[in-house]
Amino acid sequence: MLCKRIIPCLDIKDGRTVKGVNFVNLRDAGDPVLLAKQYAEAGADELVFLDISATEQNRKTLVDLVEKVAQTIDIPFTVGGGISSLEDVHVLLQHGADKVSINSAAVKQPHLIDDLANQFGSQCIVVAIDAKQFDGQWLVHLVGGKVPTELDLFDWAKEVASRGAGEILFTSMDHDGTKNGFANAALKQLSQSMEIPIIASGGAGTISHFTDAFIHGKSDAALAASVFHFGEITIPNLKLELQKNNIPVRL
Amino acid sequence: MQVVILDYGAGNVRSVQFALERLGIDSVLSNDSETILSADRIIFPGQGEAESAMKKLRQYGLDRLLPELKQPLLGICLGMQLMFDASEEGDTKGLGIIPGQVKRFTQGKIPQVGWNTIEELQGPLFQNIPELSYMYLVHSYYAPLVTETSATSTYGIRYTVAIQKDNFFGVQFHPEKSSKAGQQLLENFIYLDV
Numbered sequence: 001m002l003c004k005r006i007i008p009c010l011d012i013k014d015g016r017t018v019k020g021v022n023f024v025n026l027r028d029a030g031d032p033v034l035l036a037k038q039y040a041e042a043g044a045d046e047l048v049f050l051d052i053s054a055t056e057q058n059r060k061t062l063v064d065l066v067e068k069v070a071q072t073i074d075i076p077f078t079v080g081g082g083i084s085s086l087e088d089v090h091v092l093l094q095h096g097a098d099k100v101s102i103n104s105a106a107v108k109q110p111h112l113i114d115d116l117a118n119q120f121g122s123q124c125i126v127v128a129i130d131a132k133q134f135d136g137q138w139l140v141h142l143v144g145g146k147v148p149t150e151l152d153l154f155d156w157a158k159e160v161a162s163r164g165a166g167e168i169l170f171t172s173m174d175h176d177g178t179k180n181g182f183a184n185a186a187l188k189q190l191s192q193s194m195e196i197p198i199i200a201s202g203g204a205g206t207i208s209h210f211t212d213a214f215i216h217g218k219s220d221a222a223l224a225a226s227v228f229h230f231g232e233i234t235i236p237n238l239k240l241e242l243q244k245n246n247i248p249v250r251l
Numbered sequence: 252m253q254v255v256i257l258d259y260g261a262g263n264v265r266s267v268q269f270a271l272e273r274l275g276i277d278s279v280l281s282n283d284s285e286t287i288l289s290a291d292r293i294i295f296p297g298q299g300e301a302e303s304a305m306k307k308l309r310q311y312g313l314d315r316l317l318p319e320l321k322q323p324l325l326g327i328c329l330g331m332q333l334m335f336d337a338s339e340e341g342d343t344k345g346l347g348i349i350p351g352q353v354k355r356f357t358q359g360k361i362p363q364v365g366w367n368t369i370e371e372l373q374g375p376l377f378q379n380i381p382e383l384s385y386m387y388l389v390h391s392y393y394a395p396l397v398t399e400t401s402a403t404s405t406y407g408i409r410y411t412v413a414i415q416k417d418n419f420f421g422v423q424f425h426p427e428k429s430s431k432a433g434q435q436l437l438e439n440f441i442y443l444d445v
Contacts, residue, residue, distance in 0.1 A: 002359075002406060003366045003385065040430070045366055071269045076387055076428045096265040098428065121299030123362055123389040124263075166362055166389070197360045220360060250366040250385045 003250045004214050004242065005045040005221035006235060007199065008228040010035060012081070013053045015061040033068045039228070040073040042235040045250060047073070048101065048169075048223060051081030052144075059088075063095050070096025078126055084108075089116055093124060101169060103128040104142040107149060107156075110163060117164025126199075127165040129156060131186075132173040138186055145173040154189065161196050168194065169223065171201040179205025179227070187217030199223055207233055207241045214247045254278040254441065255290035259311055261304040262296030262330065263427075270427035274438055282311040292441055293322055297329030301353070301392070302341030304329055318348050323418050325440050331414065331421030332394060340392050348419050351397045358407040362391040369424070373401040374415045376422070378439050384432040386412070386424035394423065418445070 011018045016030045036047055049069070051062045059082075066079055079092050080101030089100050106113050106127050116125045130145045131138045131153040138153035157168055170190060172183035182203045191198045197220035200213040204224035213219045227233045239249040254271060258264050258280035271278045278294070279286065287293060295317065297304050308314045317324065326334050335345045338353035345353070356363065366385040388404075394411040396403065402413035404423075412423040420440065426433035 001368060002363060005365050067265075070266060071272065074270065074273065074428060074430050074434060076425075093263065094265065096263070096269060098263065098266065118300075122391075123298060123364075167364060195361050197362070197364045220364070 001248045003045070003248045004219070005199075006043075006210070006238060006249070007046045007048055007221055007223040008039050008044050008235075009048040009050060009201070009223050009225045011225065012049050012051045012062065012065065014058055015065050018052065032065060033072050036069050036073050036077070039235070040075045043239060043250065044075065044235055045221070046075060047077040049077060049079045049081075050101075051079070063091055066092055066097050067095040080126070080128060084112070086112075086115055086119055089120060093120060097124075099124040099126050099166070101126040101128045103130065106160060107140065107142055107151065110159065113160055113163035113165055117166075122164045122166035125165050126167045126169050127160040128169040128171065129153060129160070130171045130173055141173055145171070145176070153186065154193065157190055157194060161194055165196060167197045167199060167220075169199040169201055172203060175203030176201070178203055181205065181209040182213040182217055182219070182222065184212055184217035187213060187219050191218035191220070197221065204233075207238050210238060211242060211245050211247065214242070215245065252276070252292070252441070253290045254292045254294065255281050255287055256294045256296065257287070257313065257330075258282050259304075259307045259313060261307050262298050262327075264296055266425075266427045267294055267296050267327065270434065270437055271441075274434065274441070276441055282313065284312060284316055287313075287316060287320070291322060293320060293324040294440075295324055295326040295330035295333075297327065297331075297333060299329065300341060301329060301332065301338040301343040301345075304333060305343050305345070308333070308346075314346060318346050321418060323420065323440065323443050323445060326419075326421035327427070328390065328423060328425060331423055332392060334414070334419060334421050335394060338392060349397060349399050349414055349416055349421070351395050353392050353394050355392050356406065362389055363406050364389050366429075367404050367406065367424075369402045369404050369412050371400075371403045372413075375443055376413065376415065376420055376436055376439050377402065378435075380432050380435050380439075386422075386426070386429040386433060388412070388424045390423060
């Protein structure tokens with residue numbers, strides 16, 4: 001049976017992991033390669049690297065990092081942050097990234113999704129959507145959730161899928177950082193109206209939040225950062241709990 | 252041992268190369284007939300759309316060369332699918348090594364993305380790999396069950412995730428991204444008795 005996926009997300013700046021990372025037995029918590037290896041060994045199903053520096057000079061650092069990660073780990077990983085052209089994607093895939101995630105660039109030039117899917121295949125194109133609720137309507141936001149648009153989450157999700165996205169990574173800005181659980185109602189609506197897989201993001205605080213995202217939110221995968229980085233939730237424990245709730249996971 | 256990874260512009264060749272490096276095995280990326288003919292092992296990765304991948308194979312004359320090879324060849328993902336007669340995707344004529352037509356999934360999320368269990372494992376590729384091992388898959392099209400099927404999985408329906416015919420092997424999943432079980436499969440392929 002196809003398993004539900006657990007995906008730790010690492011924020012990268014200048015080739016280093018940012019946000020405090022509190023892994024025991026880790027000599028250099030800022031080294032993304034070491035951290036990636038640790039997560040892969042703990043049973044993470046995939047990893048996401050989000051480059052938050054995204055300046056010209058730092059792209060080179062990112063590409064070097066992607067290559068080192070690809071050499072080291074034997075599970076799939078996605079790279080996102082500041083990707084805005086075919087060339088950006090080409091370079092990352094060439095150096096061993098399995099998928100790329102695009103966000104603001106897709107909103108600014110939706111045709112980029114078609115071009116990327118045609119050139120590289122839908123399987124490696126993840127479209128990240130950040131959204132926030134206003135008067136009952138979910139509106140898409142850009143630049144890490146700072147800039148609102150008029151786009152409706154569900155309309156935009158349908159459009160990116162029809163343009164050839166292989167997966168949608170949906171972050172609820174209302175839930176992100178709260179540790180109060182994922183946006184399950186919106187996730188469910190997305191998941192049931194879309195043919196492509198939905199990755200839930202934003203709000204993970206406890207193990208039961210993950211259970212809810214799969215059972216009530218109908219998500220195909222769940223992504224989180226700090227609960228994993230600070231060791232509040234370990235991946236083996238999380239997966240055992242999910243299994244007890246009859247959620248298929250890779251153990 | 253000379254291992255060649257086919258580099259024809261339609262596959263994540265570096266991931267496969269890195270996975271072999273982790274096994275201590277050097278490989279070369281090539282689309283050159285001479286290099287391919289003299290190799291001991293050939294890995295045939297593939298990603299993207301079937302017809303455009305076939306077009307690229309034809310550009311390098313690989314559509315004629317590959318079915319004639321006598322060395323062990325391992326098709327991965329789209330590589331395996333292209334070894335069949337045909338694919339529904341883009342109404343593509345394949346390499347015709349394995350009879351049958353690749354079809355699009357009709358239920359569940361498409362593409363299937365993630366780790367699924369593999370079953371009914373047969374043949375040398377699956378030595379030391381337990382039944383119900385997890386492998387990583389990303390695909391919208393699937394291969395039917397045929398006499399050459401050497402492993403199956405289930406996604407709405409039971410379908411083929413590995414094939415073997417003489418020196419030709421293929422897997423739908425990505426061994427290079429499937430942790431220890433995938434690593435074992437690549438190692439088995441490299442050290443096949445021939």
